[in-house]
Amino acid sequence: MGPGPSNINARVARALSAPLIGHLDPYFLEVMDEVVQMLRLVFQTKNRLTIPISGTGSAGMEAAFVNFIEPGDKAIIGINGLFGQRMADICQRLGAKVIAVEADWGRIVEPGSLTRALKAHADARVLAVVHAETSTGAWQPLAELGEACARSETLFLVDAVTSLAGCLVKVDEWRIDICYSGTQKCLSVPPGLAPLTVSDKAVQVLAGRKSKVSSWYLDLGLIMKYWGKERVYHHTGPVSMIYALYEGLRLVLEEGLEERFARHRWVAELLEERLNSLGFVYYAQPGYRLPMLNAVKPPKNLDIHHTRKRLLSQYNVELGGGLGPLKDKIWRIGLMGESATKENVDYLAAALAEIMNG
Amino acid sequence: MGPGPSNINARVARALSAPLIGHLDPYFLEVMDEVVQMLRLVFQTKNRLTIPISGTGSAGMEAAFVNFIEPGDKAIIGINGLFGQRMADICQRLGAKVIAVEADWGRIVEPGSLTRALKAHADARVLAVVHAETSTGAWQPLAELGEACARSETLFLVDAVTSLAGCLVKVDEWRIDICYSGTQKCLSVPPGLAPLTVSDKAVQVLAGRKSKVSSWYLDLGLIMKYWGKERVYHHTGPVSMIYALYEGLRLVLEEGLEERFARHRWVAELLEERLNSLGFVYYAQPGYRLPMLNAVKPPKNLDIHHTRKRLLSQYNVELGGGLGPLKDKIWRIGLMGESATKENVDYLAAALAEIMNG
Numbered sequence: 001m002g003p004g005p006s007n008i009n010a011r012v013a014r015a016l017s018a019p020l021i022g023h024l025d026p027y028f029l030e031v032m033d034e035v036v037q038m039l040r041l042v043f044q045t046k047n048r049l050t051i052p053i054s055g056t057g058s059a060g061m062e063a064a065f066v067n068f069i070e071p072g073d074k075a076i077i078g079i080n081g082l083f084g085q086r087m088a089d090i091c092q093r094l095g096a097k098v099i100a101v102e103a104d105w106g107r108i109v110e111p112g113s114l115t116r117a118l119k120a121h122a123d124a125r126v127l128a129v130v131h132a133e134t135s136t137g138a139w140q141p142l143a144e145l146g147e148a149c150a151r152s153e154t155l156f157l158v159d160a161v162t163s164l165a166g167c168l169v170k171v172d173e174w175r176i177d178i179c180y181s182g183t184q185k186c187l188s189v190p191p192g193l194a195p196l197t198v199s200d201k202a203v204q205v206l207a208g209r210k211s212k213v214s215s216w217y218l219d220l221g222l223i224m225k226y227w228g229k230e231r232v233y234h235h236t237g238p239v240s241m242i243y244a245l246y247e248g249l250r251l252v253l254e255e256g257l258e259e260r261f262a263r264h265r266w267v268a269e270l271l272e273e274r275l276n277s278l279g280f281v282y283y284a285q286p287g288y289r290l291p292m293l294n295a296v297k298p299p300k301n302l303d304i305h306h307t308r309k310r311l312l313s314q315y316n317v318e319l320g321g322g323l324g325p326l327k328d329k330i331w332r333i334g335l336m337g338e339s340a341t342k343e344n345v346d347y348l349a350a351a352l353a354e355i356m357n358g
Numbered sequence: 359m360g361p362g363p364s365n366i367n368a369r370v371a372r373a374l375s376a377p378l379i380g381h382l383d384p385y386f387l388e389v390m391d392e393v394v395q396m397l398r399l400v401f402q403t404k405n406r407l408t409i410p411i412s413g414t415g416s417a418g419m420e421a422a423f424v425n426f427i428e429p430g431d432k433a434i435i436g437i438n439g440l441f442g443q444r445m446a447d448i449c450q451r452l453g454a455k456v457i458a459v460e461a462d463w464g465r466i467v468e469p470g471s472l473t474r475a476l477k478a479h480a481d482a483r484v485l486a487v488v489h490a491e492t493s494t495g496a497w498q499p500l501a502e503l504g505e506a507c508a509r510s511e512t513l514f515l516v517d518a519v520t521s522l523a524g525c526l527v528k529v530d531e532w533r534i535d536i537c538y539s540g541t542q543k544c545l546s547v548p549p550g551l552a553p554l555t556v557s558d559k560a561v562q563v564l565a566g567r568k569s570k571v572s573s574w575y576l577d578l579g580l581i582m583k584y585w586g587k588e589r590v591y592h593h594t595g596p597v598s599m600i601y602a603l604y605e606g607l608r609l610v611l612e613e614g615l616e617e618r619f620a621r622h623r624w625v626a627e628l629l630e631e632r633l634n635s636l637g638f639v640y641y642a643q644p645g646y647r648l649p650m651l652n653a654v655k656p657p658k659n660l661d662i663h664h665t666r667k668r669l670l671s672q673y674n675v676e677l678g679g680g681l682g683p684l685k686d687k688i689w690r691i692g693l694m695g696e697s698a699t700k701e702n703v704d705y706l707a708a709a710l711a712e713i714m715n716g
Contacts, residue, residue, distance in 0.1 A: 005378040005597055016598060017371035020363040020548055022676045054550070055413045055575060058593035062575045090574045184594055190378055192412070192550055192596035214572050216448045217413060217420045233681065235416035236542055238550035239363055240374060241599070318380045323591065 001344055003134050003293060003320040004162070005184035005191050006336035008244075012189055015247035016240050023237035031246055032227060032237070038249035042164060042187075042257070043179060043197045045171035051227045052245055053194040053218065054238050057161040057182025060194025062090055063218040064157055064178045065126070067206055071095030073125035076117045076154070078102075078109035082135035082323050083159055087128050094214065099124065105325060106136045106295070107285045111144045118148050125205070126155045126178070131169065132162035134185075135323045137284035137295035137332070139167075146175030155202050161185060164195065165252050166264045166292040166336060177202040183241075186264070186292055188337030189248035192241045264291040267340045271333065274349035278356065283330050292340065294333040295326070299356075304328060307355060315351040359702055361492050361651060361678040362520070363542035363549050364694035366602075370547055373605035374598050381595035389604055390585060390595070396607035400522060400545075400615070401537060401555045403529035409585045410603055411552040411576065412596050415519040415540025418552025420448055421576040422515055422536045423484070426560060428569055429453030431483040434475045434512070436460075436467035440493035440681050441517055445486050452572065457482065463683060464494045464653070465643045469502045476506055483563070484513045484536070489527065490520035493681045495642035495653035495690070497525075504533030513560050519543060522553065523610050524622045524650040524694060535560040541599075544622070544650055546695030547606035550599045622649040625698045629691065632707035636714065641688050650698065652691040653684070657714075662686060665713060673709040 008016075021028050039050050053063045065087070069075060075091040078084055080103040088098045101117050103109045109129060118127055127149055129140050142158060149156035155177040160169045166186030171179050177199040184191035198206075198220065206220060213219040217235065225232040252260060268291030272282065279299035282289060298304050305328060311317040320332035335344070366374075379386050397408050411421045423445070427433060433449040436442055438461040446456045459475050461467045467487060476485055485507055487498050500516060507514035513535040518527045524544030529537050535557040542549035556564075556578065564578060571577040575593065583590040610618060626649035630640065637657035640647060656662050663686060669675040678690035693702070 002380045004594060005380065008378055013375035013377075017375040019371075020366055020542075022360045022363065022678075023549070025670070025676060055417065056593045056596060059413065059575050062573065066573075086574070093570050093572050093574055182594065184378075184597075190596065190598035191381070191594040192599055212451050214451050215420065215424075216444070216451055217417050235414045236362060236540065236549040238414060238548065238599075239542075240548035240602075241550055241596075244598075312383070318383060320380075 001334050001339055001348060002318040003332045003334050004182070004336060006186070006188050006334060006339040008188055008190060009251055009338050011251060012244050012247045015243040016190070018240070018243050020239050023239055024231065024233065028237070028239065029231065031242060035242060035246050035249065036227065038253060039195050039197070042249060042252060043169060043171045043195070044173065045197050047171065047197045047199055049203055049220065049224060050197040051223065052242065053180070053196050054235060055194055056191050057180070057194050058086070059218065060161070060180030060182065060196050061086065061159060062215070063194065063196055063220065064180050065090050065094060066215045066218055067213050067220045068155060068178065068202060069094045069096045069125055070209060070211055072097065074099055074121050074123060076101060076114065076121060076124045076127040078114055078129035078140065080107055080109050080136065080138055081105050081130065081133035083130045083133060087159070106138060106283050108138050108140050108288045111141055114145055115148045118152060118154060122152055124154045126157045128157035130159040132160065132290050132293060134162045134293055135326065137290050137293045139288045139290045142174050142176070149177070150175040155205060162290070162293055165260060167261050167290070171197055183245055183248065186337045187248050187252065189244045190241065192238060193245055264335060264340050267335050267342060267345055268292070268294065270342060271335060271345045274345060278349070278352055292334060292336045294335065295330045296333060297330055302356060304331070310355065311351060317348055317351060359692050359697055359706060360676040361690045361692050362540070362694055364544070364546050364692060365696040366546055366548060367609055367696050369609060370602050370605045373601040374548070376598070376601050378597055381597055382589065382591065386597065387589065389600060393600060393604050393607065394585065396611060397553050397555070400607060400610060401527060401529045401553070402531065403555050405529065405555045405557055407556040407561055407578065407582060409554060409581065410600065411538070411554050412593060413552055414549050415538070415552050416444070417576065418519070418538030418540065418554050419444065419517060420573070421552065421554055421578065422538050423448050423452060424573045424576050425564055425571050425578045426513060426536065427452045427454045427483055428567060430455065432457055432479050432481060434459060434472065434479060434482045434485040436472055436487040436498065438465055438467050438494065438496055439463050439488065439491035441488045441491060445517070464496060464641050466496050466498050466646045469499055472503055473506045476510060476512060480510060482512045484515045486515040488517040490518070490648050490651060492520045492651055493684065495648050495651045497646045497648045500532050500534070507535070508533040513563060520648070520651055523618060525619050525648070529555055541603055541606065544695045545606050545610065547602045548599065550596060551603055622693060622698050625693050625700060625703055626650070626652060628700060629693060629703045632703060636707070636710055650692060650694045652693065653688045654691060655688055660714060662689070668713065669709060675706055675709060
């Protein structure tokens with residue numbers, strides 16, 4: 001019940017341990033095609049360029065910027081937590097001029113502030129936000145930003161690492177141009193792959209680059225030739241992890257996206273009820289709290305550091321600690337994918353009650 | 359029996375399917391420490407900075423260059439196949455001036471040519487070669503190059519993707535400064551991780567950089583803080599793949615490095631005997647042929663394309679095709695890790711004899 005990796009289903013575990021085959025084997029190419037089709041359903045997109053990047057969610061973030069940013073480009077970035085900061089760091093390394101639109105940790109970045117920045121910097125290459133800020137639990141609204149970018153040359157870039165398959169992510173309807181995720185959150189597949197989808201508008205920007213992409217490994221022009229019809233060898237596909245993603249996506253679609261989102265929602269409501277009654281206070285801005293990542297301040301009579309250790313050693317429950325300025329101030333409780341169950345909530349609440357009364 | 363991924367042991371399959379835990383869980387940190395210790399034994403090094411990069415072998419190649427090359431640096435690169443070409447491509451993207459020392463595909467790059475290039479470009483940042491050129495089967499000699507680099511400021515960079523754990527790779531004795539591998543070859547772990555080791559001399563170069571590393575994901579300065587004592591979160595470690603590497607390394611060390619190298623050698627000799635008697639011709643330079651990657655030209659009466667397909671569909675045997683200028687000209691037969699067995703050689707030879715006799 002930390003901020004990811006979440007638990008995996010037995011079917012995903014079996015897929016992981018299946019015999020290896022070559023990354024250009026005809027059967028494996030079929031598996032790849034089905035992964036792409038299922039990813040499109042989960043991202044709610046028709047984007048041709050929809051693939052898993054061979055690295056963790058952070059590799060997805062890097063791929064999302066390195067392919068579209070050239071030195072000197074402007075990048076408008078919403079920063080209200082660790083992952084917005086990371087976006088800015090990556091952009092600076094690529095020689096971009098970062099226009100930071102900041103908000104306090106725990107709050108959303110006001111869409112109005114971002115659209116004003118877009119008006120002031122109409123030549124920005126990207127406007128980037130984190131949908132689900134895993135460091136704070138804030139749930140960023142997106143639709144208005146997508147509309148604004150769609151009326152401009154700017155690409156709308158969204159980090160959906162923690163949100164995808166846990167709450168609505170409508171890539172096409174919300175006019176998102178570049179969207180990436182990680183496998184180890186609500187998809188409930190081990191960490192190691194970063195699903196990514198890219199709009200035609202963004203593909204045109206990629207095609208019009210003046211310079212080569214600085215990363216060979218994450219160069220989408222090359223990666224597309226392996227995942228597309230040409231099947232040109234790029235790097236050795238992480239076969240076992242692709243098997244696992246295949247099975248994980250099947251489980252998501254068997255459950256149904258709406259049903260899965262509803263499950264995440266009501267399990268999170270149940271947690272909130274239990275934690276409120278134990279004296280916990282939620283950290284993120286009211287009305288914008290993620291169901292799958294609950295940032296909470298324990299009551300003062302509970303040793304925040306010691307209790308988390310005890311939950312792990314004595315109760316076998318993992319919670320996440322705070323990052324950056326929230327270190328030792330909050331817990332981050334994940335309810336993601338296979339881990340988002342009433343059983344888990346009940347068990348955690350019972351353990352906390354036992355510790356607090358003991 | 360292709361150029362990787364090789365087969366995995368049942369113990370590695372079981373490790374892959376073990377329950378997930380957090381990438382900062384105390385138990386997982388212990389697993390990480392043991393992985394590092396075992397990697398040092400396999401690389402035959404005492405290098406403190408020895409870790410698996412969270413990506414495939416090609417991510418290892420990119421990490422090896424992106425951390426040490428700054429724009430304008432000179433890179434001397436031995437090019438005698440696809441992977442040397444890839445090194446040059448990566449360096450050019452990083453703004454390096456590439457000094458290519460070329461040889462025909464299938465031949466080694468003469469050490470004398472490389473040391474002459476080093477004399478002519480004493481200010482070169484790296485001298486890089488591919489130990490086991492997977493596209494041709496050539497086995498590059500290293501010791502003389504390491505000596506030459508050790509007497510200069512230049513870092514000696516070696517691609518050991520296909521060689522590590524299949525033949526001698528003595529990082530310290532051969533004075534290699536930067537050495538990376540992939541898990542899916544002679545380590546017999548699925549593709550997805552790239553073991554990397556870096557000498558103190560290279561760590562000093564990293565510390566003395568004028569510019570930030572252009573890749574955030576592969577920035578060794580940040581990654582070291584997660585793998586080192588600080589345990590600062592960087593990216594979510596690919597937990598299941600690390601489990602698999604842990605078990606794969608245990609298997610390598612239980613067998614013993616010398617014993618494992620000897621097995622690769624005699625199984626390759628057996629294959630050569632069988633293939634010679636069937637009229638196959640080896641492609642790589644005599645005296646410099648890898649045991650784990652056998653590039654061979656089939657006899658003229660055998661349809662190179664059709665036979666390889668038939669081996670897969672009818673006999674369940676995967677072989678690799680040629681890459682680049684060798685497309686449709688050779689087969690690449692892998693004898694790597696778990697796949698390097700007499701049974702496999704006998705079965706392939708029997709299948710080929712059956713096909714050739716109609």
